[in-house]
Amino acid sequence: MIKAIAVGMNSCGLAAGAEAIYTKLQQELKDRHISLPLKKTGCVGMCYREPLVDIISDNEIISYGQVTPDMALRIVTSHVEQEQPIEEWVVKKDRFNNGQRTTWDVDEYFARQQKIVLENSGYIDPENIGDYIQADGYSALEKALQMEPKDIIETITKSGLRGRGGAGFSTGKKWQFARKAIGGTKYIICNGDEGDPGAFMDRNLLEGDPHRVIEGMIIGAYAIGAEHGIIYVRSEYPLAIHRLTTALQQARRKGLLGHNILGSSFSFDVTIKQGAGAFVCGEETALIASIEGGRGMPHPRPPYPASKGLLNQPTNINNVETWANIPWILRHGWEAYAAIGTEKSKGTKIFALAGKIKHGGNVEVPMGTTLQEILYGIGGGTRTGRSIKAVQLGGPSGGCIPERLFTIPVDYDSVTETGAIVGSGGMIVMDDQTCMVDVAKFFLTFTVEESCGKCTYCRLGTKRMCELLDVITHGNGTAETVMELERLAPQVSRGSLCGLGQTAPKPVLTTLRYFRDEYTAHVEEKRCPAGVCKPLIAYVINEDLCVGCGACAKHCPVGAIAGDKQQLHHIDQSLCTQCGTCQEVCRFNAIEITDKHEVT
């Protein structure tokens, strides 16, 4: 029997039109006098299938993907009213046996995933604490309050949980430092300043299951001895902020925050600090400076935040995902957690698949899963069907891993060996139409703009590196340019003050390591093998394919294309700006990219 209908209403769903679907369903249910609860849930991870509509029965959830208002109407008339699921639209089915959930989906997207942190995401209403509690929420807190703080820290240490923000430092050890630090007031901070291009793990989690993060923080605060917690989240995440605010209010009302939590002697509360969106504020010391009201600029460590952090008091900072792991570990025990993953990287990790991947969304897999499995098994390869050339791991602070290394297990140490980093979990997939020099320039441009400006190597070093890349992509580089880049890049890495500058050269260094031939083609042959770098390419019309329809000429913004009706058209290379419009509008695939020097 159908119990409820739910619409995935995270940012991904909303962007895909979930609001309209929700309104439509609401209207239809009302018009048809169907009194079924219409719920809002978070994101189940299949961002690429949004908007998703779930029809929830006792033992089953049937999910429809890419739902349009018309489809919504039929879902109501057919599935809800007549209990006849529309099988061709079903993208996912969950079955429950004794509370155990098994998921099938049309893409085998979930088959290889293991949900710990995301276990509730997409299934509960993030704005309803009852949903969370029903899903065993806050039971870990109850359990924790019965424990000695040192035992909690031991549990976390033994679980092998490592910081999910990127650096992968042992969470238990970090807590231990903060616990031992001498100071008046201790603080804990949840770092939600997710800023990598193409990363949305934290956003989805905060939007889909905010209580889990809050519960993790309360447990952490109890273990460390902190009275104040701060969630630092960028103001570009209004929905996350809204849901967090709601969750905090609900938790306070339930006595889960504030004085004497759940009747214990432990008091703790959490406030939200909205960041203005500087990437560097993800760095601990810059984040603290920002919370203190100063300019988000890092300062050298030591002193570490654990001894002198916020307002010079001992402070523990963990990433959103790290906090979200805590309740599960306490509920299931460290042994269960440590059983997942590899020897040195325990548990699961969320990855945000983006770029040219077919199945773009959040996936959660055990540490040690290979890239092959993540990108092809779960991600389904590229949207275009072209081969994957590389994946950028860890955002601008990470590196490009080539396809031939996709057999490596994704754990902290193996990934670091490739020159990239696990980072916070962003994976940007590139196919063979991606120029790796251009990719390096793209990420470096990001860091150049996001540098706080404090230290020489970062402010000026990344800028000069970017300019060298620009010289190369413009075809003005020589072997000396590449050498200069190779000289400067490691110096910027070693010479910069904080992680931002230290990791900024990674995209350059890894592309140089794995795709040197592309650099060589740019500087020696003045050619962009992927056909991306505009100054090095030319658009030409294939005379066999051109039918003389005139679409290209009509759309060319600079009037560079001419040709008589039904006759072969020509591109005047002296006028062409390589905007690519002709290629987009040509229905006969007659516009091709060739090397610039081929036509001049």
Added chain:
Amino acid sequence: MVDVEVDGESMSVPDDVSLFHALRAQGKHVPGLCNLPELNGYGACRLCLINVDGKVQTACTVHASPGAKVETLNEDIVAMRQTALNLLLSDHQGDCIGPCQRGCPAHSDVQGYLALIAMGRYHEAVCLMKKRYILPAVLGRVCPAFCEDECRRHLVDEPVGIREVKRFAADYDLGHGPWMPEIPAATGKGVAVVGGGPAGLSCAYYLRVRGHAVTIFEAMEELGGMMRYGIPEYRLPKDVLDQDIATVIDTGIEVRTSCWVGKDISVEELRETFDAVFLGIGAWHPKTMGLPGENLSGVMQGIEFLQQVNQNKHISLGSKVMVVGGGNTAIDVARSAVRLGAEVHVVYRRSREEMPAEPREIKEAEEEGVTFHFLTNPVKLWGKESVSRVELVKMQQGEPDSSGRPRPVPIKNSNYFMEADTVIFAVGQHTDVAGLQMPLLADAGRLICNDTTCQTGLPGVFAGGDALLGPSTIIESIASGRRAAVMIDCYLQGKLLMAEKTLSNPSSFIADISADETLQQLLFEFRPYNHWKDLSPSDYMHIEKVARKKPRLLKPEERSTNFNEVEQTLSEAAVTHEAGRCLSCGCMAVHKCKLREYATLYEAEQHVFDGQQNHMELDTSHPYVALDNNKCVLCGQCVNTTQKITLEGILDYMSRGFATHVAPPIGTTLQDVEGQFLGDLVDVCPTGALTDRPPFDKPGPWKTTATATICNGCGLGCEMNIEHYGDLAIRAASKTPSWNKGHVCDKGRFGRRWNQGVNAPRIKRQHQWTEISWKEAIQVLHDRMKDMAIVVGPDATLEEAAHLKNMAESYHMPIGADAAEGISTATLGDISIASRIMIAADTKKYPYLAMLLQQALRNGAQLVTDNYDLAILEAPAQPLEVPTLILHHGVNETGLLHMGLKAAPQAKNYLVVGSPRQRLNGFVISLGHFDYADMMLPYPSWIEKDGTVINDFNMELSLHKVREKAVGIERYLWFEEPAVTAAD
């Protein structure tokens, strides 16, 4: 303290300070631009990178740990620091030194001396010139002024007339008792200088000012070389030359004229007798063209001719003279021959444009009737015994030759004849090395020397001037002689090899250079880092065009019959005007710029990373401070100072990434900011991004000396430095260490009360101050001695007060002080430990105290009205039961109170000393400036005094005079016989 290994050496260093300070304390070179002593390491500039246990880290942010292995200068570290510097320089725009200085072969500080001349400080200007060259009066007449070729003013209108301006200053200096250098204690080393021309004189002078004994050996009867025997008197009068040379010789140089080295004495003998030998023997050997008929009588060599003219020897030229050549010598010969009554033709094988002679010389020669024959060359001289005519050939311009000029090619069958009674060849000279009778190598008439050290193949024998350079200008010879002197000095110190390394590859010898002041000076003098802005006329659109003042020349008819000086000196007004045309291109901070210092040491370069540059507007809105973000390296010292120490928040970072810069709050400029410590930010700036704007018409980037003294702005008596250039007090600056941690408020700093003095007696008549003679003034003083009381003002030192007390006793005069009652019982330390502070004073008047209180409040202290543990009151007041700080307006009021000097007694007449503030009822004679006085007598300014004061914290503090005072009447009052009859 922990034991660590630094660069392979075991040492014990403290672990409570960063390695940056610990290593520096050990004498290690650790560069850094962003470190503030009052704060923890900031880590912005990345120059203090060191290797600790295999990892590159900033020294300012790590502390020593036991057993740590530290490397401070390995190849990797040097490369990393160099890259950081290259990066900083890639977005650092400005001129380090003016282009004029670059143009000068001696690299003299042209901008600096022009500024001094603009202010009428001619002796100081000459002093500055003589840091780099001697004989300014000579150069003021005959220098080709390479500086003017580079002058940026040509982008506006015409270059500044630097040579003429210099000439005026040099003549003034000679005419008013020339500036002479101080000669340090004898080093015990002696150097023989062979040749008394510009190179030899220069080498001798610069060795002498380093304390060496110098003997010049001159083959001719008199010193001067080419200046005396080669340049005709109408360009360079002999008396000017004599006076200029005297300023060199009078430093204590021994001279042996008519002594030909190689004939009268051998170089070998000199090597045995002296510790080093300099060969400045010039290039006196004329080149010949090897033409048929050259040995006919009536054929002369230019240099011989000029020598005879300059020795007033009789020369018979006949009526028609042909001069062959196109250099300055040819022109000198031609113009001299005109003056001897001949008709003169100059024959030159190239065109006018290619003539090496100065255009103004050519023009003046033409005005005097010299005829030029360009693209013409002699091929044969005809005559029986004596030359009578010359066969010439016409030339045409061919392909460019090695000099870049078109090669002159004879035109076939174009030969023709010209009559001539005398033919004088002036086609070049070279050095006669053989005459020295020594195994010295030469090439093309020049001695072969080490390019860097000027040492010949013989150890201890150096060379310079034309002998090394070939025929060159006086300034080039002087520069070369000076360089040789510096090298000889290094040689005498046993540092010549190190000097060579220092100048050829400094970044490989940083440790050695940092540990040796001689090498540092050498490096910064001969190979400093400099860069220049790339500018075009459009950058100077806002500059008003002002015509250059030209010197008056004697009219051609006035000059062609005699050897009187042709060019006249500019008037003082014209000189001031001309110096004022200088655009002051060079950076005001060039002498203190740490970026330049490190760039020099690390051989950093601006164009390693050519790329985008930030172009920012200058903020010159503030009367005393200017902000130029184009020079900012974002070290953050100003931001950290104002945000974290002075707590005024005047400046902060703006924008992000590459565009980050420093600015006052959004929407404001420096003139809008409210703060009392803007000047402190100038002091912490390691470059010229924040600079003072001294209240001068044309402040120069002078290399100042710092003298420590006490601020006389209020009773706190902050320690400060006065940076001065000679007698000229440029600015007040931070002094560290000091009790006030280097902070000096803007009031004390820019108010310049410390610079107020009275130079001449003045009396008030009808409310107007009128200058009177000393005699008159003393008379008034004498007349008023009856019923006179002495009032000691708060600017009087303890020593002055003691003298005044003695004097009062001798004369039975009552004495009192202008000092508000109340002596503090609180110390400086009491402020930092106080938790509850009561204030009954206007602390705004005591900015440094206000800063201390702000810091105390930030650290948890409270302002209260009762139950306080520290009281702050303003005098007059009595200490309370808790530690009490009593504030005074005057710097030494507390000191005077300690001496028992209290309220002023009643009298009809008063003699007041030391800047009182209180009005007195009676006839007031003031030593120094006092608005309420009836007569003011000369009195030194605050920075012309030595002495002691006691501040409001009861600290005894010393002030040191920056300069000698002009003799003031106070000498007659108490430092000598207590009699007031002495007059001027």
